[in-house]
Amino acid sequence: MSYQEKRSIVSIVTGLIILLAYFVYTYTKYQAGVVSEGDLKFWAGAMLLFIAIGVIATIIIQILFHILLSISIAIQAKAKDEKCDDKEIEKEIELEMVSDEMDKLIELKSNVVGFGVAGVGFVFGLIALVMDYSVAVMLNIVFASFSIGSILEGITQLYFYRKGINHG
């Protein structure tokens, strides 16, 4: 499995954990009767909190992922050739993490999926408002669609790395 595939998987798993944590957090509060649908301050606060957690968690997980990957490359390089020095290992790590035109094309195409899902979610949120659902429902639909869009973006990347991609 390539570096790019592993990175996509890490991104998908992070997104899933954040989304799941958000729903567990809000659902338990809602079920316990601590908050109501009309408590917009709570919903907005919870969303902001989980956006912040998501950003921080993504940064930390990506750093940890790169450290672990670098260690595994170094171990593999040493196992192959015991005499290889730090410069050679550094070069191998750089080569493994290089990003090129195919990565950019995959990123562009997967971004389309992510933004598409977020856009559709926003429209569904507006429809929910028109259908007299509460603002909290609309906010949750929008939040979920952005999160699911991000997860689907990762899945699309993984798909293109596995199945290949063409211009156009």
Place this chain on the structure above:
Amino acid sequence: MAKKIIITNEIRKLRFFANEMTQQQLAEKVGASRQTIISIEAGKYSPSLELAFKIAEAFNVKISEVFDYEVKGDL
């Protein structure tokens, strides 16, 4: 039925005749990732003209000796 152009390549063969050059070595020469070379070789990705020329240059051959195309479907 719409016609479909399939890009084929001889990279694997050319690598073999270039002192069994590895995918990693080729990737390094052309400034791409190994994943991209693997995908091109397997016909899963058609490179840009720039990268295609770089690959041809890495083997010191013309681009037409590395890449070719097949037309599938009705013209």
